[in-house]
Amino acid sequence: MMEVCGSTNVSLREFGCEQTLLSRPDGSASFVQGDTSVIAAVYGPAEVKVSKEIYDRATLEVLIQPKVGLPSVRERSQEQCVRETCEASLLLTLHPRSSLTLVLQLIHDDGSRLACFLNAACMALMDAGLPMSCLFCGVTCAINADSEIITDPTAAQEKESRALMTFAIDSKEQRVMMSYTKGSFSVHELQQCIAVSQKASENIFQFYRDSVRRRYSKNL
Amino acid sequence: MPTDTKRVRGPEVSQSPTLFLCKHAAVLPSHGPRADGRQRDQVDVRPVFVRCGLVSQAKGSAYIEAGNTKLMCCVYGPREMERKDETDMKCGKLTTDMRFAPFSCLERGSWIQGSQDKDLSLMLHESLQPAVCLHKYPRSQIEVNVMVLENSGSVLAHAVTCASLALADAGIEILNQISGLQSDGEMTEETLTAGVRTCIEGCYKLYPVIQQALTKAVRRAAPPPSES
Amino acid sequence: MAAGFKIAEPLEYHRSFLKENCRPDGRELSEFRTTTLNIGSISTADGSALVKVGNTTVMCGIKVELTNPLVEAPGKGFIVPNVDLPPLCSSRFRPGPPGEQAQAASQFIADVIESSEVIQTEDLCIERGKLCWVLYCDMMCVDYDGNVLDACIIALLAALKNTKLPEVTINKDTGSTRTSFCVFDDSILIVDPTAEEEGLSTSHLTVVTDEKERLCVVHKPGGTPLSAEKLQECIGRATARQREIQKLVDKVVHSVKTAQ
Numbered sequence: 001m002m003e004v005c006g007s008t009n010v011s012l013r014e015f016g017c018e019q020t021l022l023s024r025p026d027g028s029a030s031f032v033q034g035d036t037s038v039i040a041a042v043y044g045p046a047e048v049k050v051s052k053e054i055y056d057r058a059t060l061e062v063l064i065q066p067k068v069g070l071p072s073v074r075e076r077s078q079e080q081c082v083r084e085t086c087e088a089s090l091l092l093t094l095h096p097r098s099s100l101t102l103v104l105q106l107i108h109d110d111g112s113r114l115a116c117f118l119n120a121a122c123m124a125l126m127d128a129g130l131p132m133s134c135l136f137c138g139v140t141c142a143i144n145a146d147s148e149i150i151t152d153p154t155a156a157q158e159k160e161s162r163a164l165m166t167f168a169i170d171s172k173e174q175r176v177m178m179s180y181t182k183g184s185f186s187v188h189e190l191q192q193c194i195a196v197s198q199k200a201s202e203n204i205f206q207f208y209r210d211s212v213r214r215r216y217s218k219n220l
Numbered sequence: 221m222p223t224d225t226k227r228v229r230g231p232e233v234s235q236s237p238t239l240f241l242c243k244h245a246a247v248l249p250s251h252g253p254r255a256d257g258r259q260r261d262q263v264d265v266r267p268v269f270v271r272c273g274l275v276s277q278a279k280g281s282a283y284i285e286a287g288n289t290k291l292m293c294c295v296y297g298p299r300e301m302e303r304k305d306e307t308d309m310k311c312g313k314l315t316t317d318m319r320f321a322p323f324s325c326l327e328r329g330s331w332i333q334g335s336q337d338k339d340l341s342l343m344l345h346e347s348l349q350p351a352v353c354l355h356k357y358p359r360s361q362i363e364v365n366v367m368v369l370e371n372s373g374s375v376l377a378h379a380v381t382c383a384s385l386a387l388a389d390a391g392i393e394i395l396n397q398i399s400g401l402q403s404d405g406e407m408t409e410e411t412l413t414a415g416v417r418t419c420i421e422g423c424y425k426l427y428p429v430i431q432q433a434l435t436k437a438v439r440r441a442a443p444p445p446s447e448s
Numbered sequence: 449m450a451a452g453f454k455i456a457e458p459l460e461y462h463r464s465f466l467k468e469n470c471r472p473d474g475r476e477l478s479e480f481r482t483t484t485l486n487i488g489s490i491s492t493a494d495g496s497a498l499v500k501v502g503n504t505t506v507m508c509g510i511k512v513e514l515t516n517p518l519v520e521a522p523g524k525g526f527i528v529p530n531v532d533l534p535p536l537c538s539s540r541f542r543p544g545p546p547g548e549q550a551q552a553a554s555q556f557i558a559d560v561i562e563s564s565e566v567i568q569t570e571d572l573c574i575e576r577g578k579l580c581w582v583l584y585c586d587m588m589c590v591d592y593d594g595n596v597l598d599a600c601i602i603a604l605l606a607a608l609k610n611t612k613l614p615e616v617t618i619n620k621d622t623g624s625t626r627t628s629f630c631v632f633d634d635s636i637l638i639v640d641p642t643a644e645e646e647g648l649s650t651s652h653l654t655v656v657t658d659e660k661e662r663l664c665v666v667h668k669p670g671g672t673p674l675s676a677e678k679l680q681e682c683i684g685r686a687t688a689r690q691r692e693i694q695k696l697v698d699k700v701v702h703s704v705k706t707a708q
Contacts, residue, residue, distance in 0.1 A: 073551045073552075073554050073555045073558075074555055076548055076551035076552055076555065077551065077552040077555035077556060077559075079548065079552075080548060080549075080552040080669050081669045083669075084669045084671050085669075085671075087671075088650070088651070088671050088672050088673070163563075165666075170673045172673075173673065173675075175673030175674060175675055176668065176673060176674050176676075176679065177668075177671065177672070177673045177674075178668050178669060178671075179653075179666045179667065179668040180667060180668075180669075181563070181663070181664075181665050181666045181667065182559055182562065182563050182665070183563050183664075184563055184564060184565075184658065184662045184663065184664050185662065185663055186662055186663065187663060187680075187683055190663060190666060190679075190683075191676065191680075194676060194679075
């Protein structure tokens with residue numbers, strides 16, 4: 001019933017992922033989407049500062065480091081998006097009065113960076129072995145001037161687009177956990193983009209499964 | 221100059237258009253009534269409007285408007301001392317913070333607190349300290365936050381009045397209601413004493429207004445028991 | 449008794465109300481608090497507005513200044529929105545530089561301005577490559593009782609309408625309004641949450657629509673997942689709210705104009 005703008009297959013760029021690539025953090029992962037690349041590291045559960053202590057659950061802190069310079073307001077707002085998504089999927093109540101820190105370092109930005117942050121974060125949390133209620137993945141859709149929906153756009157495609165949307169989709173029921181949009185669009189277009197993202201999320205979750213399987217087949 | 225990474229940044233430099241207006245500097249008249257028609261050398265205070273208990277989240281709050289000067293004060297506490305190492309077993313701690321909204325002055329102020337704000341905070345602290353019964357609140361802190369929404373003179377004086385009103389609204393024990401008036405300029409000893417005297421007289425004029433506002437706030441908070 | 453229950457078991461307290469389709473302050477689930485608007489109250493600002501949504505109070509002041517446009521964008525001016533949540537408005541904020549919430553709010557407002565094209569930055573150019581206007585829009589929260597983003601947008605919009613540039617007046621507005629929702633226990637939707645409700649809910653959603661009923665921003669910073677039907681419901685409510693606010697702003701702007 002949902003016509004996906006001409007093409008039924010969702011095109012995503014080449015994905016790549018490596019887990020446990022850093023030795024110091026409790027969990028780490030790098031995630032590559034085309035030319036966009038992010039490294040994520042998770043520390044914790046560890047001791048928490050008294051001022052940040054929450055008595056019935058763990059305190060999650062997300063830090064996003066840009067490629068150059070200091071993090072600015074834009075990074076702060078993306079941190080908020082990633083943090084609240086992670087908070088919803090992690091079972092934080094299992095670690096009361098402790099701290100979790102997630103550091104996301106942008107290596108190269110070629111579009112869909114928020115989606116890449118989310119994917120790297122999920123892989124790193126998995127690697128750290130933290131209990132989660134579901135997995136999540138990030139998908140970015142761009143609507144270009146001809147009203148075509150492009151999934152996983154590059155920086156150039158993002159620049160040309162009329163609207164840009166990033167969703168976080170959960171693995172259980174494939175519902176929208178987070179949405180971040182830019183530009184103006186109609187309700188119908190929003191619904192279409194969500195449908196496309198849900199379709200794309202299947203591919204990403206399959207990729208998650210494959211890369212984790214590959215990793216453990218080596219180790220065991 | 222360090223860049224502010226915690227706010228949306230604009231261009232490096234910008235100038236207010238008022239700088240480019242060709243206007244001759246306003247000379248204050250040295251005789252006769254003042255620019256806004258008030259009398260010189262007399263206790264001629266601008267009309268004052270005060271309200272208590274406007275901010276729902278604060279323990280006590282007050283708003284004061286005198287002429288075009290508008291400010292707001294909120295009191296939080298007494299609550300546990302934030303920095304445990306500074307805890308005083310006998311006496312509470314009073315903290316004051318006074319800030320100007322960026323749009324409060326003719327020239328746009330920066331968000332970062334300047335030295336002027338800090339000076340004013342300190343002066344406010346000094347004027348409030350003797351009046352608050354801090355010995356009644358051991359090991360706790362009381363926070364006084366003042367925000368200047370519009371500045372058209374005598375900010376400190378009205379801040380003091382407003383703060384004492386908010387303290388009273390918060391139910392914190394104070395020895396006396398205090399109110400402030402300000403007069404500026406270079407002074408010799410004689411004019412100074414005269415100035416102080418006028419200020420004190422002016423303050424007496426303010427008291428009834430303050431008392432009225434307070435009773436109003438208390439009435440609203442605790443309506444008289446109705447016969448049922 | 450009720451007060452004790454509220455403090456000991458805040459979540460249960462709210463649930464017992466929601467079961468009956470109402471909220472502790474007597475509102476229905478999809479009912480907004482009364483919104484009042486006052487514009488032009490600050491004479492030192494070039495445009496100002498004070499908005500009250502229930503107890504939440506936000507003041508927006510706009511200062512206009514002159515500057516040189518960027519070399520990369522010679523034909524564009526600047527809009528610099530910043531949200532401040534000072535320690536004055538709630539005990540949850542500390543003095544010092546803005547915290548994460550204030551920064552995320554500033555970025556959100558900047559995104560809304562960009563997406564909704566409330567003001568075209570091209571219109572702020574005076575002489576291409578030489579001189580342009582910069583609008584510093586500072587939003588100051590005076591009383592924090594939930595739903596600040598809504599109040600900020602209304603204040604910004606009203607203040608922009610109130611702003612007059614020395615030579616040109618801004619009237620390129622395509623008014624946009626946002627609506628906040630909270631999701632309770634993963635299934636119950638409420639609008640216009642208070643600070644208490646915000647703290648207890650599991651997810652927030654913000655929808656911004658413009659005059660032509662196009663969506664500008666659908667912002668949901670994480671939290672529990674939401675199904676498509678619920679989303680549709682939110683959008684429907686947001687467009688209705690947009691019309692209400694538009695009417696309010698127009699009425700106030702008109703009344704100020706006639707008073708002058």
